[in-house]
Amino acid sequence: MDGVNNSGVSEFLLLGISESPEQQRVQFWMFLSMYLVTVVGNVLIILAISFDPRLHTPMYFFLANLSFTDLFFVTNTIPKMLVSLQSQNKAISYAGCLTQLYFLVSLVALDNLILATMAYDRYVAICRPLHYTTAMSPGLCILLLALCWALSALYGLTHTLLMTRVTFCGSRKIHYIFCEMYVLLRLACSNTQVNHTVLIATGCFIFLTPLGFMIMSYVRIVRAILRIPSATGKYKAFSTCASHLAVVSLFYGTLGMVYLQPLHTYSMKDSVATVMYAVVTPMMNPFIYSLRNKDMHGALGRLFLGKAFQRLT
Secondary structure, three states, X not given: OOOOOOOOOOEEEEOOOOOOHHHHHHHHHHHHHHHHHHHHHHHHXXXXXXXXXXXXXXXXXXXXHHHHHXXXXXXXXXXXXXXXXXXXXXXXXXXXXXXXXXXXXXXXXXXXXXXXXXXXXXXXXXXOHHHHHHHOOHHHHHHHHHHHHHHHHHHHHHHHHHHOOOOOOOOOEEOOOXXXXXXXXXHOOOOOHHHHHHHHHHHHHHHHHHXXXXXXXXXXXXXXXXXXXXXXXXXXXXXXXXXXXXXXXXXXXXXXXXXXXXHHHOXXXXXXXXXXXXXXXXXXXXXXXXXXXXXXXXXXXXXXXXXXXXXXX
């Protein structure tokens, strides 16, 4: 990847949400705190699942990969933003910007695909419990995860390569916390129709198709739960899906706030919405999945206290 694009732009300026020095100091400590909470939370999820044999199931296998994706996602954007806020050096190289864009686009798509795979896991567990062991075999789980990684990598590569064709000849200022697709396209002075067309076509496939799949899965799950005779059985079945539903709602809700609008209406207010899906969502996921999950509570207890925790329980 060249250090400059066709128009000779060698760097951009990431101005963030506010240019006020006082607000930037507040933002630095706020984002640093959120980043540390996100890292600690997701690392604990990964460690708890890795070291506890009781959690070596398809559901927790995908949850560990979701936590890894969220960890990678925030590390791709927040450290650079923190350096910019602390040093007042707002510059990011053209190659660095495209690299950040590639991982941003790829990891958002990967998050989405893993959530869809987790919905399938819940569907099989509730609607076809007798076939769960064979339907969600370790080999199939690895294959599904590999497919998620391959599709997301291809999605990110497609849009990054298309961005290299775009010419920038005006302002280099990005009023955002990272190099984001819509913002870069708004800075372009060349024809970006191909970028828009491919963005819509691939976006429908990589986001709307999994969303439709998740909706259909949960329609069948709800029907299966309603057929369970006892209230206790219904609650137990639904509780296994509640965390996933909360994460999906948070993911698509914050993502929709930013991207379900025409490019020309994109404005500064969308920076705040971006913080929600780029920072808040990865931070909240570990809390959502562990808040009322007895298996995760037990795994975290055994991770920290070992045999002492087993004696207490």
